[in-house]
Amino acid sequence: xxxxxxxxxxxxxxxxxxxxxxxxxxxxxxxxxxxxxxxxxxxxxxxxxxxxxxxxxxxxxxxxxxxxxxxxxxxxxxxxxxxxxxxxxxxxxxxxxxxxxxxxxxxxxxxxxxxxxxxxxxxxxxxxxxxxxxxxxxxxxxxxxxxxxxxxxxxxxxxxxxxxxxxxxxxxxxxxxxxxxxxxxxxxxxxxxxxxxxxxxxxxxxxxxxxxxxxxxxxxxxxxxxxxxxxxxxxxxxxxxxxxxxxxxxxxxxxxxxxxxxxxxxxxxxxxxxxxxxxxxxxxxxxxxxxxxxxxxxxxxxxxxxxxxxxxxxxxxxxxxxxxxxxxxxxxxxxxxxxxxxxxxxxxxxxxxxxxxxxxxxxxxxxxxxxxxxxxxxxxxxxxxxxxxxxxxxxxxxxxxxxxxxxxxxxxxxxxxxxxxxxxxxxxxxxxxxxxxxxxxxxxxxxxxxxxxxxxxxxxxxxx
Numbered sequence: 341x342x343x344x345x346x347x348x349x350x351x352x353x354x355x356x357x358x359x360x361x362x363x364x365x366x367x368x369x370x371x372x373x374x375x376x377x378x379x380x381x382x383x384x385x386x387x388x389x390x391x392x393x394x395x396x397x398x399x400x401x402x403x404x405x406x407x408x409x410x411x412x413x414x415x416x417x418x419x420x421x422x423x424x425x426x427x428x429x430x431x432x433x434x435x436x437x438x439x440x441x442x443x444x445x446x447x448x449x450x451x452x453x454x455x456x457x458x459x460x461x462x463x464x465x466x467x468x469x470x471x472x473x474x475x476x477x478x479x480x481x482x483x484x485x486x487x488x489x490x491x492x493x494x495x496x497x498x499x500x501x502x503x504x505x506x507x508x509x510x511x512x513x514x515x516x517x518x519x520x521x522x523x524x525x526x527x528x529x530x531x532x533x534x535x536x537x538x539x540x541x542x543x544x545x546x547x548x549x550x551x552x553x554x555x556x557x558x559x560x561x562x563x564x565x566x567x568x569x570x571x572x573x574x575x576x577x578x579x580x581x582x583x584x585x586x587x588x589x590x591x592x593x594x595x596x597x598x599x600x601x602x603x604x605x606x607x608x609x610x611x612x613x614x615x616x617x618x619x620x621x622x623x624x625x626x627x628x629x630x631x632x633x634x635x636x637x638x639x640x641x642x643x644x645x646x647x648x649x650x651x652x653x654x655x656x657x658x659x660x661x662x663x664x665x666x667x668x669x670x671x672x673x674x675x676x677x678x679x680x681x682x683x684x685x686x687x688x689x690x691x692x693x694x695x696x697x698x699x700x701x702x703x704x705x706x707x708x709x710x711x712x713x714x715x716x717x718x719x720x721x722x723x724x725x726x727x728x729x730x731x732x733x734x735x736x737x738x739x740x741x742x743x744x745x746x747x748x749x750x751x752x753x754x755x756x757x758x759x760x761x762x763x764x765x766x767x768x769x770x771x772x773x774x775x776x777x778x779x780x781x782x783x784x785x786x787x788x789x790x791x792x793x794x795x796x797x798x799x800x801x802x803x804x
Contacts, residue, residue, distance in 0.1 A: 341469060342379065343390035345496050347484050348653040350682040350792055351503025356398035357476050360440050368414035370406070372399040372424045373436035375472055376794025378652055384564045384611035384625040385538075392627065393472060393486070393496070394653045396433055396792035399424065413451065414439055421459065425466045432796065434486075435463055436472035446481040448473070453493075460487030482509070500630050502653050503682050504757035506748040508533045508630065516607055519559050526750050534749060535559040540629035542566045542617035542645060544593040546729055547659045548635035549580035550738030552597055556608045558742070563610050564625045566617040567594045578731040616705065618644035623799065627652060633741055634658040637727070639694050640701035646687045647800050649680035650784055653792050655748070656680040657758075658687060659741045663728040673766035675737035677744050677759075682791060684760040689779040733766055740764060 353373065360369040378392035407415040421437075428435040437459060439452075448456075456473050463471040470488040477483075485493040501507040515523060515532050523531045539560050541548050544567030555563055571579065571586040571593055579593070581600040594612035601610045615621050617632075618641060626632065626648060634645050634656055642658060649656040660676040678687060687693045703710060744762065747753040763772045778785040790801070 341377070341391040341486075341488065342381075343383075343388055344498075345391050345393065345486065345494065346498035346500065347375075347496050348378075348392055348394040348500045348502060348792070349482075350395045350653050351501070351505070352682055353395040353398045353792075354482075354501060354503075356400065357438055357474060357482065358480065360438065361442060361476065361478065361480075366442050367409040368412070368440050368442060369401075369409065370414045370416055370437065370439040371401055372420070373397060373438060373472070373474065374399070374424075374428055374431070375434040375436055376651075376792045377434060377469075378627040378794050380624050380627050382624050383628050384613070385562045385609050385628075390628075392652075392794075393434060394792040394794045396794070412443070421462075422466075425463055425468060429467050434470055434472055435468055436474055438474040438476070441475060441477045444477060445479075446475050446477040446483040448475060448483065448485065448493075456487060456493070457490050460493075461490035463487070464490065500653075502655055504679070504684070504748060504759075505751065505755075506537075506631070506655060506681075506745070506757070508536055510536050516559050518606065522558070530750055531559070534746070535561055537749075538562045538564075538628060538630045540564050540566070540617075540626060540632035541635060542632060542641055543635035543637070544597050545569070545575070545635065545637065546578040546731070546734035547661070547738040547741070548633070549578075549582075549593075549597065550735040551633050551635055551659075551742055552610075553580060553600060553604075554739060554742045556601055556604060556606055558746075559607070561607055561609060563608060564629065565594055565597055565610060565612045566615060566622055566625070567592070567597070567612065568614055568616055569593050571596060574726075578729050578734050580735070617641055618648075620799075627654075629654055631655045631657065631745055633745075635738070635741075637661075638701050639698035640705070642687055642693050643695065643698040644800075646680060646693065647784060647790075647802070650686070650787075650790050651793050651796075651800050653682065655745075655758075657741045657745055658692070659737050660692060661727075661729075661734060661737050663730065663733065665728075671767045673733060675733060675740060675764045675766065676761065677737070677740045678761045679744060679748070679758040681748075681758065684758075685776045685778045686782065686784040688784055689782050690761060690774075690776045736764070736766075 363369050374397040376394040376396045380390050405417045405420045424435050460471040470486045472486045475483045484496040487493045497511045499509040539555050544565050570590050571582050573587050581596050601608050645656045658678045662674040664672050744758050748758040759773050
């Protein structure tokens with residue numbers, strides 16, 4: 341495990357941790373977890389290595405496993421711990437122990453140090469890369485550390501809590517002076533949290549060009565943009581920041597957005613990657629994000645991020661638009677925002693991805709000659725005519741996505757946070773929240789072994 345460490349804690353697993361406080365009836369309780377890893381060789385903002393630990397499974401202890409418990413201690417059978425270590429080794433995961441402090445704070449005691457050192461020694465002998473320890477106090481505060489040797493643990497201060505509600509526990513949070521009016525609404529603490537989210541934007545076209553400046557003016561300090569296209573004349577009606585001279589110079593969209601951020605000088609560090617999200621050169625940057633806005637209009641990118649969100653526990657907020665004219669007097673104008681977080685159904689279950697189109701788009705990018713041959717032989721669905729696009733609608737769709745992220749952090753639209761899917765009908769001037777259930781047999785939602793699985797070979801367990 342290289343570089344600084346942080347933790348991604350999925351909502352269902354955090355709920356399991358918090359349930360221990362109720363189970364204990366004033367006495368300490370314990371449980372196990374398993375974590376996947378995200379090894380990042382080069383963070384896109386610092387070019388340095390770091391590692392993320394992603395919650396994969398919560399494993400409650402049977403009452404028979406508990407030897408004794410009080411408000412100051414808990415002990416349990418070693419057999420269950422050995423089974424945990426065996427599972428972690430066979431699946432390439434990191435084992436974790438959890439316990440509560442029902443009468444104290446989220447501070448590890450000297451007794452915790454002594455007991456965990458012995459457990460860590462055993463875990464390391466059995467081939468584990470370390471032993472994670474999670475502590476929750478009666479006030480709900482959570483502390484995390486990892487033993488990579490039996491001598492001394494390493495504290496992990498940065499915890500991303502992910503689900504319909506998004507929270508970031510981190511040190512060194514501070515607010516930017518130009519955010520005074522925003523602080524008056526959300527408060528110092530929440531506003532500082534907003535500024536510390538590391539945001540990814542997949543696609544720098546119409547919606548992506550709206551999302552980026554909104555994040556910048558919300559105070560986000562670290563963002564990464566994945567975009568490979570160049571400005572064209574037909575982009576000028578909706579691409580924020582673009583100029584006629586950019587089209588004349590065949591300027592990369594990423595460079596246009598970098599210029600926008602630099603000229604604003606509001607404290608954002610923007611990394612740009614000349615690739616489609618999903619190409620191997622993007623993996624490190626994607627794994628570095630706390631949230632990713634999917635602003636691409638292709639099925640291949642959506643299919644990749646749909647699976648990526650599941651493996652890495654990183655929230656993906658997908659934006660989609662559909663516009664058509666029915667007749668001389670009527671229109672169909674839709675914007676959709678779907679949030680891919682633990683507990684929400686995926687884009688496949690919602691019918692928002694066409695897998696055949698995704699395969700065709702992937703082939704077009706990786707093997708253009710083969711794509712053209714199949715196209716000539718009429719084996720492909722075809723690209724069709726360009727879709728209509730109007731800047732007011734694409735911009736509003738981008739704002740919908742950013743506001744959904746904000747409600748996940750602030751709860752301004754209710755304690756439940758982000759909606760699974762939100763649909764705005766511009767032509768009908770209404771908004772709908774369709775109920776979508778996980779589809780039986782879905783290759784994403786039905787795969788119980790993939791949430792928080794993190795790194796594996798092949799990447800995302802996909803054979804190309």
